[in-house]
Amino acid sequence: MLRLQRLKQSPAQLTKRLYHDKHVYGYRAPKPFVMPDYTQEELVNRMEQGSLLRIVQAYRTHGHRGAHLDPLGITKSEDVLALKPERYGLTDGEKVYNLSGVLHVNESKVDNTMKEEADFKTILSHLNATYCGNIAYEFMHLPSASERRWWYNAVESWNKPALSVEQKKRIHQLLSQSESFDHFLAKKFPNIKRYGLEGAESMMVALDRIFELSAKEGVSDLVIGMPHRGRLNLLCDLLEYPHAALFHKMKGNSEMPEGTYTSGDVISHLASSPTLTYDGKPVHVSLLNNPSHLEAINSVAMGKARAKQTELLSTLNSESGCALGDRVMCIQIHGDAAFTGQGIVMEALGMSNLPHYSSGGSVHIVVNNQLGYTTQARNSRSTDYCSDIGKMINIPIVHVNGDHPEDVSRAMELVFEYRNKFRKDIILDLMCYRRWGHNELDEPAFTQPLMYNNIRLRESVPKSYEAKLTQENVLSQDEANQIREQQQAVLNDHLQSHTADYKPDPAVHLQGNWKSMTHVTPGDAAITNIIDTGVDLDTLVKVGKQSVAAPEDFKLHPRLKKYHIESRLKKLDQGKGLDWATGEALAFGSLLQEGYGVRISGQDVGRGTFSQRHAMLVSQDTEDVVIPLNEINKAKPETNAFLEVSNSPLNEFAVLGFEYGMSIETPQRLVLWEAQFGDFFSGAQIAIDTFVSSSDEKWLRQTGMVMLLPHGQDGAGPEHSSSHIERFLQMSNDPYDVWQQNQVVPNWSVVNCTTPAQYFHVLRRQVRPILWTMMPRSLIFLAFLLLDATTFP
Numbered sequence: 001m002l003r004l005q006r007l008k009q010s011p012a013q014l015t016k017r018l019y020h021d022k023h024v025y026g027y028r029a030p031k032p033f034v035m036p037d038y039t040q041e042e043l044v045n046r047m048e049q050g051s052l053l054r055i056v057q058a059y060r061t062h063g064h065r066g067a068h069l070d071p072l073g074i075t076k077s078e079d080v081l082a083l084k085p086e087r088y089g090l091t092d093g094e095k096v097y098n099l100s101g102v103l104h105v106n107e108s109k110v111d112n113t114m115k116e117e118a119d120f121k122t123i124l125s126h127l128n129a130t131y132c133g134n135i136a137y138e139f140m141h142l143p144s145a146s147e148r149r150w151w152y153n154a155v156e157s158w159n160k161p162a163l164s165v166e167q168k169k170r171i172h173q174l175l176s177q178s179e180s181f182d183h184f185l186a187k188k189f190p191n192i193k194r195y196g197l198e199g200a201e202s203m204m205v206a207l208d209r210i211f212e213l214s215a216k217e218g219v220s221d222l223v224i225g226m227p228h229r230g231r232l233n234l235l236c237d238l239l240e241y242p243h244a245a246l247f248h249k250m251k252g253n254s255e256m257p258e259g260t261y262t263s264g265d266v267i268s269h270l271a272s273s274p275t276l277t278y279d280g281k282p283v284h285v286s287l288l289n290n291p292s293h294l295e296a297i298n299s300v301a302m303g304k305a306r307a308k309q310t311e312l313l314s315t316l317n318s319e320s321g322c323a324l325g326d327r328v329m330c331i332q333i334h335g336d337a338a339f340t341g342q343g344i345v346m347e348a349l350g351m352s353n354l355p356h357y358s359s360g361g362s363v364h365i366v367v368n369n370q371l372g373y374t375t376q377a378r379n380s381r382s383t384d385y386c387s388d389i390g391k392m393i394n395i396p397i398v399h400v401n402g403d404h405p406e407d408v409s410r411a412m413e414l415v416f417e418y419r420n421k422f423r424k425d426i427i428l429d430l431m432c433y434r435r436w437g438h439n440e441l442d443e444p445a446f447t448q449p450l451m452y453n454n455i456r457l458r459e460s461v462p463k464s465y466e467a468k469l470t471q472e473n474v475l476s477q478d479e480a481n482q483i484r485e486q487q488q489a490v491l492n493d494h495l496q497s498h499t500a501d502y503k504p505d506p507a508v509h510l511q512g513n514w515k516s517m518t519h520v521t522p523g524d525a526a527i528t529n530i531i532d533t534g535v536d537l538d539t540l541v542k543v544g545k546q547s548v549a550a551p552e553d554f555k556l557h558p559r560l561k562k563y564h565i566e567s568r569l570k571k572l573d574q575g576k577g578l579d580w581a582t583g584e585a586l587a588f589g590s591l592l593q594e595g596y597g598v599r600i601s602g603q604d605v606g607r608g609t610f611s612q613r614h615a616m617l618v619s620q621d622t623e624d625v626v627i628p629l630n631e632i633n634k635a636k637p638e639t640n641a642f643l644e645v646s647n648s649p650l651n652e653f654a655v656l657g658f659e660y661g662m663s664i665e666t667p668q669r670l671v672l673w674e675a676q677f678g679d680f681f682s683g684a685q686i687a688i689d690t691f692v693s694s695s696d697e698k699w700l701r702q703t704g705m706v707m708l709l710p711h712g713q714d715g716a717g718p719e720h721s722s723s724h725i726e727r728f729l730q731m732s733n734d735p736y737d738v739w740q741q742n743q744v745v746p747n748w749s750v751v752n753c754t755t756p757a758q759y760f761h762v763l764r765r766q767v768r769p770i771l772w773t774m775m776p777r778s779l780i781f782l783a784f785l786l787l788d789a790t791t792f793p
Helices: 002-007 011-025 040-066 120-131 145-155 165-188 202-216 231-237 243-250 297-315 336-341 343-351 386-393 405-422 449-456 461-471 477-498 537-546 558-574 580-593 653-665 678-692 695-699 725-730 756-765
Strands: 096-098 117-119 135-138 221-225 275-278 281-287 328-335 362-368 397-401 426-431 597-602 643-647 669-674 705-708 749-752 771-778 781-787
Touching: 040 096, 040 120, 040 135, 096 120, 117 120, 135 405, 145 405, 165 202, 165 231, 165 405, 165 461, 165 477, 202 221, 202 231, 202 275, 202 281, 202 328, 202 362, 202 405, 202 426, 221 297, 231 243, 231 281, 243 477, 297 328, 297 343, 297 362, 297 653, 328 336, 336 343, 336 362, 336 386, 343 386, 343 653, 362 386, 362 405, 386 397, 386 426, 397 405, 405 426, 461 477, 537 558, 537 580, 558 580, 580 597, 580 756, 597 653, 653 669, 653 678, 653 705, 678 705, 725 749
Parallel strands: 221 281, 221 328, 328 362, 362 426, 397 426, 597 643, 597 669, 669 705, 749 771
Antiparallel strands: 096 117, 135 397, 275 281, 705 781, 749 781, 771 781
C-alpha cells in the first residue's frame, strides 16, 4: 500500500520524501525519476513487450509442470495458470513481436539463425515445444544470472540439430541389446534376481551418450557409483564385462580366483573397469562395487574421482591449464525413492562444492521408477519431484520422459555441457517405470494393481522405438529382426561355448596403482614380516622444527606460540618428553620427505578437537592459513607429496565414505579420517560395515585408510567415553579358521598405542600395510587406528 501511495506522488514530492528517508533512516535518495517522452503507441508496444517477457519467464519457471514427463500418465501434466496468455493480456495470436532480449539462441548450435521477430502464435508454440514437451527444466532457482542465461541460450534455439541416422541406429542397438539381454537371462536363469532394466532401457542411451561426449572432450576417467537396477545391462552391454564371467557366477560359482579366501558377493554388486573408445578417443570407466545399502556408494565414488584428479593434475604440465574436473568426472546413478529417502544423499550433495571434497561436479542420473520397492511416491517423499533435494545446493534439474530415447540423448547432452562448463553437480531425472517387481520373482500387482495393469498393456521402449525407426525408413523390419537374432546368438555362444572354461583372473583385482602390491594369503610369511619404520635423529629434529615454523611476518596467537610452538621446539632440543601430537607430526613430515602424500580429514582436524594438533596455523591479523609441513617439498612439486588438512562438514557417513574412496585409489598416500570423538563413528557405521571392514573379503578391494577415534574418561558422558571397541572386534575376521585348521588373514588390526613412539611407527607402517589404532592423545582421551593388514608391497 505504501508503495502504491508513493507511486502516486509527484516527482518533487517523491524526491522530498526520499531526502527525508535518507537523513532519518539512512536511505540514499536517488535522482528524481523522469518519465521518457514516449508516444501513446510506443507505450503500448513497450507494455506488450513486457507482457511477452513475463510469459516467457513464466514458461522458464513453471513450464516443467505442464510437460509430458510420465510415460505411464500417473503424474499428469498440469493445466498451469501461469502459462495462460490471457493472464498477460496476450490474446492476439497474429500480432508480431520483436524477440530481441526476450528469447535466446545458443551460439554453439548448428544452423543457428536468430529470429528477429515472430507472431505470438508461433512464439507460444515454440515455448510449449521447448518447456512443455518430453524434456523439462528447472533452473530459475539458480542464484547465478550467468547460469540462467546459459540455460536460456541452450534450450531456446529455434533450430535444434536433428540426430543423424547413425545416432538413431546406435540408440536402437543399445535398446534392443538391453532388452535381448534381459529376455535371455529371464529364459536361461528364471530363478535369479537380476534387477533388469526393462522399462528404463533409456538409461543405456543416456550413459552411452555421456561416455561418448566425455571421450570427445578429453575426459580421461569416469567414476560411476550405482545401485542394482540395470547394473548387469550396463556391465555387459557397455562396460565389456565378459558374458561368460556373468554366466559363470549365475551358475553358482565364485567370481573370485581360487586361493584368495574371499566370500565374493551377489551379482548385483559386481564391478568393471574398462577403457572404452569413441571415434578413436579413449575414456576409462570405473564402475565401483557397491553394497546393498542404497546410496552408500555416492561419496565413495566422489572420493575416488577426487583422488584420480589429484594424481592426474600432479603429472600434467601447469601450462596446460588443466583444472579440477577437466580430466575426471563422477557419475552417480540413483533410484527415485532412495534419492529422497537416504540421508547419505544430502550429506554427499552438501560436500559437492567444498574445497577439499569437490570432484569438479557430479552428474546425477535418477532412474525414476515412480516406486520404492512397493511404496508409492506419494508415501515416500514430501516433495513434488524426487529430484527436489538437489535445490538445497542450487543445482539445475533436467526431467525427461524415458519413453523417448532421442530426447533422453538430447537431455544428456545438455547435462554434460552444463557440468563441463560450470563444474557443478546437475541432475537428470529419467522418468520411466519398472516392468516387473522389485526383482523378477516379485508380484507387483499385490500392491500396485492399476500401475501394473497399465505397464502390462504397454509396448516396450525398444519395440516402440524400433517401430518409429521403421516408419521413418531409418531401419527396415528385416534389419531390426536380424539385429535381435545376432544379439541372441552372441549370448547363446557365450553361454554354451565359453562359460564352462571361464576362470577368474587374479590380476584383475590388483590393477592400476595397486600393481606393485601382493595379496597376502593364509600362512604367508609377509604377515609376520617386520617393516622398518625408523627414521634417523637428524631428520626427526628437522621435521619436528619445520612442523611449527611460521613466516616471520605471520602473527601467531600468543598462547599457541608459547604452549605449542615453543614447547615443541624445547622438547625437540632436549630429545625427550615428546607428546602425541609431536609424534604424529614427525610421522607425517618424515613420510612427506620420503615422497608419500598425507591427507587427514574430519571435523576440526586442522586444530584438533582437543587443541593438540595445530597442523595448520592461522594468522591473527588476516586469518590466512599456513601448513608448515608443506614447506618440506615446496621445492619438489613433482613429488605430489603434500599434507592435505581437510576440515570436514559435520557428518561422518559421507566423509568416511569419501576417504575410503580416496584410499582405494591411492595406496601410496596416507589417508586418515578422525572422528571428533571416537563414539561419533556410529554415524558412519554403514560405511564401516559395508566398505572398510569387508571390501577385501567381498571384492578383493584393499584400502590403506586409517581411522582415528579419540575418546577419554573425563566425565563427558557415554557418547564421549568409549569408542565401542567391541563392535570392531565383532567385525574382525576370526583369527582361526576351524574348517581349514589354519590362521586366516585379518581384515584389520586394532592397535592400542600406549606411547607417542608407537603411534609414530604405526602411522609410518601405514603406507605399506593397513591399520586401526587406539592410543592416548593427551591425558583426557584415547584414539583408535584401524589397519588392513592384507596387502603388502
